[in-house]
Amino acid sequence: xxxxxxxxxxxxxxxxxxxxxxxxxxxxxxxxxxxxxxxxxxxxxxxxxxxxxxxxxxxxxxxxxxxxxxxxxxxxxxxxxxxxxxxxxxxxxxxxxxxxxxxxxxxxxxxxxxxxxxxxxxxxxxxxxxxxxxxxxxxxxxxxxxxxxxxxxxxxxxxxxxxxxxxxxxxxxxxxxxxxxxxxxxxxxxxxxxxxxxxxxxxxxxxxxxxxxxxxxxxxxxxxxxxxxxxxxxxxxxxxxxxxxxxxxxxxxxxxxxxxxxxxxxxxxxxxxxxxxxxxxxxxxxxxxxxxxxxxxxxxxxxxxxxxxxxxxxxxxxxxxxxxxxxxxxxxxx
Amino acid sequence: xxxxxxxxxxxxxxxxxxxxxxxxxxxxxxxxxxxxxxxxxxxxxxxxxxxxxxxxxxxxxxxxxxxxxxxxxxxxxxxxxxxxxxxxxxxxxxxxxxxxxxxxxxxxxxxxxxxxxxxxxxxxxxxxxxxxxxxxxxxxxxxxxxxxxxxxxxxxxxxxxxxxxxxxxxxxxxxxxxxxxxxxxxxxxxxxxxxxxxxxxxxxxxxxxxxxxxxxxxxxxxxxxxxxxxxxxxxxxxxxxxxxxxxxx
Numbered sequence: 001x002x003x004x005x006x007x008x009x010x011x012x013x014x015x016x017x018x019x020x021x022x023x024x025x026x027x028x029x030x031x032x033x034x035x036x037x038x039x040x041x042x043x044x045x046x047x048x049x050x051x052x053x054x055x056x057x058x059x060x061x062x063x064x065x066x067x068x069x070x071x072x073x074x075x076x077x078x079x080x081x082x083x084x085x086x087x088x089x090x091x092x093x094x095x096x097x098x099x100x101x102x103x104x105x106x107x108x109x110x111x112x113x114x115x116x117x118x119x120x121x122x123x124x125x126x127x128x129x130x131x132x133x134x135x136x137x138x139x140x141x142x143x144x145x146x147x148x149x150x151x152x153x154x155x156x157x158x159x160x161x162x163x164x165x166x167x168x169x170x171x172x173x174x175x176x177x178x179x180x181x182x183x184x185x186x187x188x189x190x191x192x193x194x195x196x197x198x199x200x201x202x203x204x205x206x207x208x209x210x211x212x213x214x215x216x217x218x219x220x221x222x223x224x225x226x227x228x229x230x231x232x233x234x235x236x237x238x239x240x241x242x243x244x245x246x247x248x249x250x251x252x253x254x255x256x257x258x259x260x261x262x263x264x265x266x267x268x269x270x271x272x273x274x275x276x277x278x279x280x281x282x283x284x285x286x287x288x289x290x291x292x293x294x295x296x297x298x299x300x301x302x303x304x305x306x307x308x309x310x311x312x313x314x315x316x317x318x319x320x321x322x323x324x325x326x327x328x329x330x331x332x333x334x
Numbered sequence: 335x336x337x338x339x340x341x342x343x344x345x346x347x348x349x350x351x352x353x354x355x356x357x358x359x360x361x362x363x364x365x366x367x368x369x370x371x372x373x374x375x376x377x378x379x380x381x382x383x384x385x386x387x388x389x390x391x392x393x394x395x396x397x398x399x400x401x402x403x404x405x406x407x408x409x410x411x412x413x414x415x416x417x418x419x420x421x422x423x424x425x426x427x428x429x430x431x432x433x434x435x436x437x438x439x440x441x442x443x444x445x446x447x448x449x450x451x452x453x454x455x456x457x458x459x460x461x462x463x464x465x466x467x468x469x470x471x472x473x474x475x476x477x478x479x480x481x482x483x484x485x486x487x488x489x490x491x492x493x494x495x496x497x498x499x500x501x502x503x504x505x506x507x508x509x510x511x512x513x514x515x516x517x518x519x520x521x522x523x524x525x526x527x528x529x530x531x532x533x534x535x536x537x538x539x540x541x542x543x544x545x546x547x548x549x550x551x552x553x554x555x556x557x558x559x560x561x562x563x564x565x566x567x568x569x570x571x572x573x574x575x576x577x578x579x580x581x582x583x
Contacts, residue, residue: 187446188441188446188449191434191437191438191441192438192441194427194429194430194434194438195427195430195435195438198426198427198428198429198430199425199426199427201389201409201421201425202421202425202426202427203438204388204389204408204409204410204413205387205389205409205410205412205413205418205419205486206413206418206438206439206442206485206486206489207410207413207414207418207439207441207442207489208410208438209408209410209411210410262429
């Protein structure tokens with residue numbers, strides 16, 4: 001029952017958000033800088049929403065999101081620079097390369113049952129390793145920015161002379177990420193991911209192929225972020241090894257956790273709130289009180305940990321009923 | 335009577351360093367039976383379960399389930415073949431509701447269209463409808479155990495292994511659980527294999543009993559035979575002849 005109610009509320013909230021999001025460029029439209037800020041916030045929203053598949057539903061604290069973003073950016077960017085391939089196709093390749101790399105890492109990791117903190121540490125290292133590799137790989141990367149060919153207003157090159165189309169592109173990605181998320185959460189895969197996220201051996205004896213399920217989650221996650229990476233490169237107009245950003249990868253995981261693991265719109269909510277205030281403060285007060293956004297950011301984090309440890313999104317959820325008092329509380333066996 | 339074999343182990347052995355947790359165990363379970371597996375603490379009962387369900391790999395020996403050699407199969411494939419289990423320390427999906435936890439099991443044999451039917455069947459069979467929306471993490475131990483049995487039964491197994499489902503329950507809860515397991519066995523023809531410390535439960539429920547001690551199968555037979563078996567009594571209480579200095583194992 002609550003399940004249904006929560007679902008309806010979820011749809012309502014998302015619809016409300018989308019309607020507002022559609023009109024945002026009309027409000028900020030004249031100021032390109034503001035549009036870029038809002039787009040940045042949405043990029044974090046897309047990434048955190050995608051992270052929710054592996055980190056929220058499947059419970060694997062993945063800290064490699066910017067590895068897939070960077071791979072998507074470099075694939076699409078290099079294809080554009082070298083072969084003049086339009087980013088509209090390049091971004092699909094970006095997603096596929098990210099998936100390929102995710103499988104390359106995921107298969108051995110899950111084969112040897114690397115999980116929990118060890119999974120987090122491994123994926124964390126992954127971003128840094130890729131950064132070094134692309135710094136040294138002179139043909140593709142190198143320490144100097146590689147600029148994408150600049151054509152003002154050439155849709156073929158994903159160039160528009162305004163940030164507004166990028167805003168809608170990212171918004172489109174966000175809608176896709178949200179749809180993928182909620183479809184998975186309601187399907188067999190979603191139930192299997194939630195189960196294995198809580199206890200792998202309990203899930204396995206119920207017929208859950210944990211390795212295959214985790215790999216599928218990793219594929220969805222890396223593809224969505226890989227495609228986003230391709231758009232990211234075009235928004236900024238260059239590719240650079242600094243795209244492989246370990247610190248920001250951790251931030252994506254924080255957004256996913258603070259928003260509410262496994263709740264479709266939770267990570268987005270956290271991104272809007274945390275990254276939103278951060279960008280707002282940085283833009284408005286950054287010159288006078290530098291670092292103020294970090295104070296606000298951490299205060300919000302502390303408040304969430306104290307009062308809503310299951311995530312901000314639980315504000316908007318109907319609680320499950322609790323058993324009557326006479327039920328004996330779970331006691332230790334033996 | 336049905337005497338078709340459902341599970342057979344031959345020379346099943348598992349070593350942890352110098353300790354032989356399961357030592358050359360040969361046993362067979364027939365279709366439709368309720369089997370008890372007993373033994374003092376550390377006898378290797380749980381390890382034995384882990385070996386059959388694929389959670390641990392044996393060092394020697396074979397497990398044959400319904401004519402298939404499953405010795406090296408992963409747990410999920412064994413579950414697909416028709417074997418599931420519960421755990422000694424209840425491993426619940428704390429964040430999921432009772433209904434959702436059972437749904438995980440029901441997906442084993444049912445697609446999206448049929449899964450809800452199976453979930454409803456399990457909720458009804460184990461009388462869990464009243465608590466279907468509760469989170470597993472909020473449940474008391476006796477409900478939690480029931481949910482665990484229900485979600486394993488929802489996978490539609492032919493053989494269900496129950497690892498100390500009675501542990502920590504009060505006498506009244508135990509009786510209720512026993513009658514439910516009996517009913518499950520009769521209605522669905524699921525073969526049950528029960529690891530248990532609570533003698534009352536084993537003796538009242540099981541048709542045949544296997545006794546493990548220090549990894550070795552020391553006795554098998556019907557309950558009355560087992561309760562009079564000298565080796566079993568020794569394993570549990572120690573040897574009579576040097577009663578003062580002997581250990582109880």
